[in-house]
Amino acid sequence: MRVTMKKGKQKNNAATRAGRKEELTAYLCLIPAFLGVTLISYLPTLAVFVLSLFDWNGITKPEFIGLANFQRIFTKDIYFWDSIKATVWYAFLAVIGAVVYSLIIAILLNMNIKGRTLFRSLFFIPYLLPAIGVFKGWEWLYEGNFGLFNFVLRMMGLPKQRFLDDPNQVIPCLVLIAIWTSGNLIVIFLAGLQNVPGVYIEAAKIDGANAWQRFWNITIPSITPIIFYNVLTALITHLQVINPALALTNGGPGKRSMFMSYVIYMYGFQKNKMGYAAAYAVIFFILVGIFTIVLFKTQKEQLFGEEE
């Protein structure tokens, strides 16, 4: 019997009958993953790349036009540059807003507060509400004449605002909704704060460090990895924003909320320009892909630790 020192003891496993049975079980268990990976993920992505080289309205025969779609997007498309601006600006504000908001509340809750669990629950509710209900409800809050916010402004003697109808205010307004529903981050940060090893805090106290010093030098570094991870995942999520446009703004007013995902939706599902929408999707894929790769590179070892 040969004893091999190869990395990958898996190879020897298949040499025995039991080993082959184990292998077969594994492959059977993984059928869903195989299907998903090929049919739902990689093949469609490949198809999008191919589709982007064609002109197709979904019904008649597709026509090969090479890179013409891309050329048109970069030079003549009326939405492209606005969509990048809107998407990046929204994602940037939403991520910073949500993380700062959640972190501050988590820090407050981590202090000696009565009813901490109750408060945490209250901040968490918006996260569980269905997106469509949230948007339609906030549409009323933002209403131009009688919405809650305008009532408050009126009570303070300030002029009423158009909010969702105002090109300069629409993105911050949508971002506020995103922040409101980010109660899950509060929960995560709070758990992180409470997991700071008590021994370090105690040792610091013994050494004479005051609360502020303990906070800066122990607590913050402890939760920095959690913050970083959640910032990156939030960024990737928010770059793909589409629901506010679908439910409320349809890209307006004046293209200020024309998110990239929404433009793809518009071209592909409303204007029936499938090849063109596919080209858009390729560009979008690259944009999001850059950030995802950053996430990967910085988190891969800890997050997706591989087999020994």
Added chain:
Amino acid sequence: MLDLVATLIVLLLALLVVLPIWWIFRSSLMSTAKLNEYPPSFIPHEWLWANYSKALETFEYWRYFRNTFSIIIPAVTFGTVTAIFCGYAFARLRFRGKKLIFNICVGTILLPSMVTLLPLYVVWTKGLGLGDTYWPLILPYLTGGGFFNIFLIRQFLMTIPKELDEAASIDGAGRMRILWTILVPSIKPAVVVVAMMLFIQIWNDMLQQLIYINSMSKFTFAVALTNFTGSFGTNWPVALAATFMTILPGIVIYIFGQKSFVEGIVLTGMKN
């Protein structure tokens, strides 16, 4: 002293966070005339439940409720079960190509759903003729529910000592029996998280429901409410009544399930 200040700030913020929900509810119970009155009343003088019956006349709430859950329940079940199978394979079984397959699965995270949507739509509707059905919304969940869920199950299974498996197999239990009767109950928090994450994903998925569902009888909440409010013009109270009715299940879920949700969220966001 600092703690007291913190408590007050938190209290104020918590009230501000809950205010929108209350405001929607309160507005749905007023008449259009009263709604536009200034100064606005915080609590309505008369509670106009008629707004709700008026909304129900054209907004078929229970139908949409059934529709929405007839997607969510199978999809969440399929996704959770297949995630368990796949996670088990990675956690416990040895097989050739394990590392390669694992990396391929990890790579799927790079692919935003908007990118794969177009070809999938073409295949589902033109290729398979399943437009205006729920199949395109449910079947994809037979693939493990996204790699993140498979990974979570795998991580948790890896923390269960193999001795447990071995003891059971000495007693004659086969692999599947061990998996479902011993391992899965041991990783219950992870299973709950996976189910939860899938639930929230579908619950908030407006886009796919919009593109795949065309007939009104098949509308889910998301599609129905998007189309509905337009048809009521500026009758805000009635529109808000419909809105609040769709929010209500979320509040109910919160009341009954928030403990599991909260624990689950912690698991997703913390690196151990």
